[in-house]
Amino acid sequence: MKWAMIFGITILTALILWYELPKINQNQKKDKYVLIALSAMSWVLAVLLLFFPNMPGPTELVDQIYKPLGKLLE
Numbered sequence: 001m002k003w004a005m006i007f008g009i010t011i012l013t014a015l016i017l018w019y020e021l022p023k024i025n026q027n028q029k030k031d032k033y034v035l036i037a038l039s040a041m042s043w044v045l046a047v048l049l050l051f052f053p054n055m056p057g058p059t060e061l062v063d064q065i066y067k068p069l070g071k072l073l074e
Contacts, residue, residue: 005050013043 017039024031049055 002050006047009043009046009050013039 017036020035021032024035
């Protein structure tokens with residue numbers, strides 16, 4: 001079942017790239033690289049969340065970093 005969802009995420013990502021890449025001019029190579037990189041990172045994050053739904057979010061990371069600092073300031 002998860003493989004079907006991965007396939008769906010892959011198809012959706014490919015459709016977004018197929019739609020957006022032709023709209024970027026030929027001279028804007030950096031923009032194309034950024035679009036591809038962001039799409040790849042989004043795909044990886046979506047697959048990770050599919051396999052590990054209880055993965056901690058970025059707010060929990062910030063909380064772990066700044067909690068000792070908050071105790072120091074009290």
